Amino acid sequence: MTKCTFYRTELRVQRANAHRPGAREFAPQRMAVPFCAHPASIVPKGSDRLLTCGGDLAHCLIADKL
DSSP states (O other): OOBOSSEEEEEEEEOTTTTSTTSOOOOOEEEEEEEEOSTTOSSOTTOOOOOOSTTBGGGOTTGGGO
């Protein structure tokens, strides 16, 4: 497996009861969300798309643009 230099993760915190104010408070969920830092990426930071390569260049979605 050849590791991609553009593969990154960001930590996203989501509150369990953010849509219902006054509801019982639960611990927030912390998730590592992967994204691609390449300028031509189809999964940029902050998008809700799924990055399926996992950092492996053999499964890169934009291999022709690297």
